[in-house]
Amino acid sequence: xxxxxFEIKEITNLTKGNSQSHPIYSFKLVPVNGIMYKFRxxxxxxxxxEDGKLFRSYSIASPPESDFIELFIEMINGKMTSYLSxxxxxxxxxxxxxxxxxxxxxxxxxxxxxxGVGIAPxxxxxxxxxxxxxxxxxxxxxxxxxxxxxxxxxxxxSFEGIGLRILINVTRDQKVPEHxxxxxxxxxxxKKFVPDYLGRKYYxxxxxxFAKDLKASLIKEGISEDSILSDIWGEN
Ligand SMILES: Cc1cc2nc3c(=O)[nH]c(=O)nc-3n(C[C@H](O)[C@H](O)[C@H](O)COP(=O)(O)OP(=O)(O)OC[C@H]3O[C@@H](n4cnc5c(N)ncnc54)[C@H](O)[C@@H]3O)c2cc1C
Numbered sequence: 001x002x003x004x005x006f007e008i009k010e011i012t013n014l015t016k017g018n019s020q021s022h023p024i025y026s027f028k029l030v031p032v033n034g035i036m037y038k039f040r041x042x043x044x045x046x047x048x049x050e051d052g053k054l055f056r057s058y059s060i061a062s063p064p065e066s067d068f069i070e071l072f073i074e075m076i077n078g079k080m081t082s083y084l085s086x087x088x089x090x091x092x093x094x095x096x097x098x099x100x101x102x103x104x105x106x107x108x109x110x111x112x113x114x115x116g117v118g119i120a121p122x123x124x125x126x127x128x129x130x131x132x133x134x135x136x137x138x139x140x141x142x143x144x145x146x147x148x149x150x151x152x153x154x155x156x157x158s159f160e161g162i163g164l165r166i167l168i169n170v171t172r173d174q175k176v177p178e179h180x181x182x183x184x185x186x187x188x189x190x191k192k193f194v195p196d197y198l199g200r201k202y203y204x205x206x207x208x209x210f211a212k213d214l215k216a217s218l219i220k221e222g223i224s225e226d227s228i229l230s231d232i233w234g235e236n
Contacts, residue, residue: 002097003048005032008089009068014151020172021149024117026061027071027084032092039064039098041124042203042231045071046096049083056080059120059205059231060098063128069095072151074117102231108201111194112140113185113214115206119151121231122205126159135163139194141185143169143210147176167193187217198222204230 006029015023031037037045039060048055056079062070075081087093104110104125112122119142129136136159144150147170156166169185170176181189190197202218204211211230218228 001046003094004035004037004097005092006030006069006095007032008087008091008093011087011089014072016148021145022074022076024072024074024149024151025084027073028062029069029071029093029095030067036067037069037095037098040103041128042102042104042121043098043100043124044102044121044231045069045098047080047084048094048096049080050094052094054079054083055096059100059102059124061120061123061127063124063131065128065131070123072117072120072123100231102203102205102229104203105201108227109196109199110136110138110201110203111190111197112138113143113202113204113206114140115143115185115210116145116149118206118210118231118233120205122203123152123155126162126164129162130159133162137163139165139167139200141167141169141189143171143185143206145172146170147173147180165193185214187221190218191221200227202228204228205233207234208232 009030010028012026013023014026044057044059046055046057058071060069061072075085114122168180170180171184176182204214211232215228
C-alpha cells in the first residue's frame with residue numbers, strides 16, 4: 001500500500017465535553033509533499049504508526065475538493081486513539097491511500113443511517129454535494145447517545161439547504177429537545193418519516209450491532225439487499 005506523510009494542521013475537539021461520552025476530535029491533515037490523495041466521498045484512509053505495526057482505518061469527512069483531509073476520531077483510549085492523543089499540530093502521520101466501497105449511487109434517492117462518529121463519511125458526501133452545488137434528495141437519521149454528542153450541528157443544518165432532511169435520535173438521555181427523536185433508529189421511525197422508503201437506497205455507518213440490526217429490519221420490511229450498503233467499524 002502506498003504511504004504518504006501528512007502533517008497535522010489542526011486538531012479540534014468537536015464535542016461539548018459531556019463526561020459520559022468519549023470526545024470526537026477533528027484531525028485536519030495536509031500532504032507534506034503537497035500532493036493530495038484522490039478519493040471519492042465515502043472512502044477511508046489508514047493511519048500507520050512510525051514502525052508500521054499499528055494501523056487503523058478512518059473515514060474521510062472532508063470532500064475531495066479540499067486541500068486537506070479531515071477525519072473525525074472518537075478518542076476511546078484504545079491503541080491508535082491513545083497514540084493519536086499524544087500527537088500535536090505540526091507532527092507528521094503516515095497515511096495509507098484511500099480505499100473502500102461505501103460509495104453513493106447518485107441516481108437513487110437515499111437514506112443515511114449513522115451512529116455516533118459514523119456520521120463522518122456522510123459529511124464528505126454532503127460537503128461534496130455543497131461544493132458541486134448539487135441538490136440531494138436524502139434523509140439522515142443520526143443516532144447519538146446524548147444530545148451533547150452531536151457534532152457540527154450548524155454545518156449539518158446547512159445541508160438542509162440542498163435538500164437533506166435530518167432526524168436526530170438520542171438514545172440515552174431521559175429528556176430530549178422537542179425537535180429530536182428519543183431512542184434508537186428503528187424501522188417504525190423510518191416508515192413514519194420517509195414516505196417513499198421502499199424506493200430508496202440505504203447507507204449504514206457505525207458499529208456492528210447497529211449496522212446488523214438495521215440491515216435485518218430493512219430486509220424484513222422488503223428492502224432488497226442490493227439497496228443497502230454498510231460500513232461497519234467494530235464490535236461496539
Ligand atoms: C473502514 C473503517 C472506517 C472507520 N472510520 C472511523 C472514523 O471515521 N472515526 C473513528 O473514530 N473510527 C473509525 N473506525 C474505527 C477505527 O478504525 C478504530 O477501530 C478505532 O479508532 C479504535 O481504534 P483503537 O486502536 O484506538 O482501539 P483498539 O485498541 O483497537 O480497540 C479497543 C477496544 O475498543 C472497542 N471500540 C472500538 N471503537 C469503539 C467505540 N467507538 N467506543 C467504544 N469502544 C470501541 C474495540 O471493539 C476494542 O475492543 C473505522 C474503522 C473502519 C474499519
